[in-house]
Amino acid sequence: MSKIFELQCVLCGKRYREGEVEYTCPSCGMDGTLDVLYDYDVARKAISREALAQNRDYSLWRYWPILPVHERDHVPPLSVGWTPLYESDRLAAQYGVKRLFIKDDGRNPTGSLKDRASAIAVGRALDLGRKEVSCSSTGNAASSLAGFCTVASLRSTIFVPESAPEAKVTQLLVYGARVVLVKGDYNDAFNLSEKAIERFGWYNRNCAINPYLVEGKKTCGLEVAEQLGWEVPDYLFVAVGDGCIISSFYKAFHDLIKLGITDRMPRIVGVQAEGCKPLVEAVKRGEFRVKAFEKADTIADSIAVRRPRNWAKALRAVRESQGTMVSVSDGEILSAIRELACNTGVFAEPAGAASFAGFRKMALSGQLRQDETAVVVVTGNGLKDISSARKAVGDPIVSPPDIEAFVRILSRVKGLA
Numbered sequence: 209m210s211k212i213f214e215l216q217c218v219l220c221g222k223r224y225r226e227g228e229v230e231y232t233c234p235s236c237g238m239d240g241t242l243d244v245l246y247d248y249d250v251a252r253k254a255i256s257r258e259a260l261a262q263n264r265d266y267s268l269w270r271y272w273p274i275l276p277v278h279e280r281d282h283v284p285p286l287s288v289g290w291t292p293l294y295e296s297d298r299l300a301a302q303y304g305v306k307r308l309f310i311k312d313d314g315r316n317p318t319g320s321l322k323d324r325a326s327a328i329a330v331g332r333a334l335d336l337g338r339k340e341v342s343c344s345s346t347g348n349a350a351s352s353l354a355g356f357c358t359v360a361s362l363r364s365t366i367f368v369p370e371s372a373p374e375a376k377v378t379q380l381l382v383y384g385a386r387v388v389l390v391k392g393d394y395n396d397a398f399n400l401s402e403k404a405i406e407r408f409g410w411y412n413r414n415c416a417i418n419p420y421l422v423e424g425k426k427t428c429g430l431e432v433a434e435q436l437g438w439e440v441p442d443y444l445f446v447a448v449g450d451g452c453i454i455s456s457f458y459k460a461f462h463d464l465i466k467l468g469i470t471d472r473m474p475r476i477v478g479v480q481a482e483g484c485k486p487l488v489e490a491v492k493r494g495e496f497r498v499k500a501f502e503k504a505d506t507i508a509d510s511i512a513v514r515r516p517r518n519w520a521k522a523l524r525a526v527r528e529s530q531g532t533m534v535s536v537s538d539g540e541i542l543s544a545i546r547e548l549a550c551n552t553g554v555f556a557e558p559a560g561a562a563s564f565a566g567f568r569k570m571a572l573s574g575q576l577r578q579d580e581t582a583v584v585v586v587t588g589n590g591l592k593d594i595s596s597a598r599k600a601v602g603d604p605i606v607s608p609p610d611i612e613a614f615v616r617i618l619s620r621v622k623g624l625a
């Protein structure tokens with residue numbers, strides 16, 4: 209069945225046919241990000257609770273009728289999606305909510321939720337006959353794109369800030385990408401990538417620019433709903449940088465409502481770091497616009513975004529879902545990494561644990577009720593940034609390879625002997 213969709217500008221509402229524009233709204237410029245809208249009457253015939261119950265494809269491609277890739281042959285050969293959704297009774301009881309779920313998206317092939325967008329980017333680049341793809345990133349989208357390009361025999365050129373964690377830069381190099389370390393922050397990397405993409409005519413995988421990528425990311429929200437047996441949670445917590453991921457959860461529930469599969473949205477709560485919270489401030493001011501933060505200062509490198517590019521979609525997600533934005537300190541993020549790992553086994557990178565820190569903060573301040581269900585999305589794997597994680601934990605015991613020496617050392621270790 210052919211997929212029919214239109215693109216609609218989030219600011220002016222103008223609609224475009226597929227192919228008429230590829231990236232943002234020509235009338236509104238870069239801020240005019242586009243929504244991909246399907247013919248939901250057509251899609252409803254192909255995607256339903258019953259059809260999904262029969263579907264054995266446990267990857268993001270199970271939602272094929274509402275994904276913007278045309279040719280099945282262009283699906284890259286890496287398994288993405290259908291990541292675990294763990295329930296934690298212990299943490300639910302501790303924080304006074306009815307049920308708490310952790311969606312571990314660090315389990316994707318390159319270790320972050322960004323793989324969902326890269327799968328779509330590569331599929332579309334192949335649909336369009338493109339040979340070279342590029343993006344800027346705080347690190348995860350970069351390493352993800354590099355991995356997907358290499359399996360699809362596409363060339364990638366990736367721009368990351370010079371300060372990106374070593375594991376992410378190494379991952380990029382291992383995948384054979386052409387890696388550019390930009391002397392500056394993510395904003396500088398983004399600006400340089402946009403100029404280079406224009407100059408060299410590469411396919412643009414910058415998520416805030418390319419409307420199709422949020423479609424890949426939305427599959428995380430679709431999975432959450434499906435894994436919960438279509439019971440929409442009351443709250444969903446997710447870390448926010450540019451604002452694409454949070455927009456994708458809004459889009460997931462928007463599409464499910466349009467398809468008649470579910471009938472409401474969770475309250476979507478975006479979490480930013482204290483040291484870089486332009487969207488938290490916009491919500492506090494009650495404004496539908498964002499002011500760039502002067503300087504980003506946080507260990508959560510993935511969300512150190514001074515000037516969120518997808519601000520309009522992010523603020524809409526919060527407003528229309530009756531959610532909110534909260535900020536958490538680096539100390540809260542570090543303790544969240546440890547608490548999450550110790551209680552659920554899920555090891556998150558700082559941005560990935562920020563969502564849990566946000567949940568904890570709202571629960572402790574009495575903003576969540578005992579009859580409510582919350583989902584915390586872990587967007588990136590802890591192995592991506594071990595030097596931050598080391599700050600959250602103590603030192604290991606060092607022992608010579610001798611049992612008597614080990615027993616003596618152990619007896620001195622407080623609380624363990």
Ligand SMILES: Cc1ncc(COP(=O)(O)O)c(C=O)c1O
Nearest residue numbers: 348449450451452453510587588
């Ligand atoms: C692990 C992780 N969490 C959250 C985010 C924030 O996503 P967005 O920039 O779409 O708001 C990112 C983006 O790089 C990320 O890598």
Ligand SMILES: [Zn+2]
Nearest residue numbers: 217220233236
């Ligand atoms: Zn517009």
